[in-house]
Amino acid sequence: MIYPVVAFGDPVLKVRARDLPADFSADELKQLVADMYDTMYYAHGVGLAAPQIGKSVRLFVIDSAPMIDEEDENGEPAQLEATAQPVKRAFINPQIIHEEGEKWGFEEGCLSIPGVREMVYRQPVVTLRYEDENRQPHEETFSGMTARVIQHEYDHLEGVLFTDKISAFKKQFIKGKLARISKGDVKADYRMKFPLVKQR
Known part of the structure; x- marks a missing residue:
C-alpha cells in the first residue's frame, strides 16, 4: 500500500513520536515497513519516517544508495574516506x-x-541504538x-x-512557500495529504 505523504503544517510532524510497543503485531510491523518502502520509492525518496504517513510512532526506513553518488560528486567531510556503502x-x-x-553542509529536501x-x-x-524489523537490537555507527x-x-x-535548522533569514524567505504547501498549492508527483485541504 502506498500512503499519501503528510505535508508541512500537519501537527503530526511537530510532535515527538511514541515508542513502538513490544507487543506490536509482527505481521503488522512487516506490512507497515513494506508499505513505507513502497511509499518512499514511489515518491523517489531516500528515507521516510512514520509521522510522514500520519503514524506517530518511532520508525523510519532508509535506502541511502542514491545519496552515495551525490556524496561522490559533491565531496564529503575530509575525515571520511570515499568508501561509503549504501544502507x-x-x-x-x-x-x-x-x-x-x-559539521558539514548539504542541501537537504x-x-x-x-x-x-x-x-x-x-x-x-552517528552511532545509533535501534531494533530491526524483527525486533532484534543493534548498536551501529554510520557515516557520510x-x-x-x-x-x-x-x-x-x-x-x-x-x-527548523536553517537561519531566521532563510525561514522568513521561504515562509510563503511553506504556507502554500500546507494549503496544497504545490506540485508533487506523488500523493500528499495537506493539513488545510479537506480530504475527499
Whole structure:
C-alpha cells in the first residue's frame, strides 16, 4: 500500500513520536515497513519516517544508495574516506547515542516539503541504538550521506523538520512557500495529504 505523504503544517510532524510497543503485531510491523518502502520509492525518496504517513510512532526506513553518488560528486567531510556503502534498513525505536566530527553542509529536501531545499549542517558520524524489523537490537555507527539520511529521519521522530535548522533569514524567505504547501498549492508527483485541504 502506498500512503499519501503528510505535508508541512500537519501537527503530526511537530510532535515527538511514541515508542513502538513490544507487543506490536509482527505481521503488522512487516506490512507497515513494506508499505513505507513502497511509499518512499514511489515518491523517489531516500528515507521516510512514520509521522510522514500520519503514524506517530518511532520508525523510519532508509535506502541511502542514491545519496552515495551525490556524496561522490559533491565531496564529503575530509575525515571520511570515499568508501561509503549504501544502507537499506528499517529503524525501530532508534536512539542516537553519539554524533561526532566537524559539521558539514548539504542541501537537504523532504518529501513533506516538496520544492524546498536548504543547506543543513550535520555531523558526519552517528552511532545509533535501534531494533530491526524483527525486533532484534543493534548498536551501529554510520557515516557520510547515510549518517545524514539517518539524522534527517531521526529528526522527524523528534518533531523536527530540516527547515527548523536553517537561519531566521532563510525561514522568513521561504515562509510563503511553506504556507502554500500546507494549503496544497504545490506540485508533487506523488500523493500528499495537506493539513488545510479537506480530504475527499
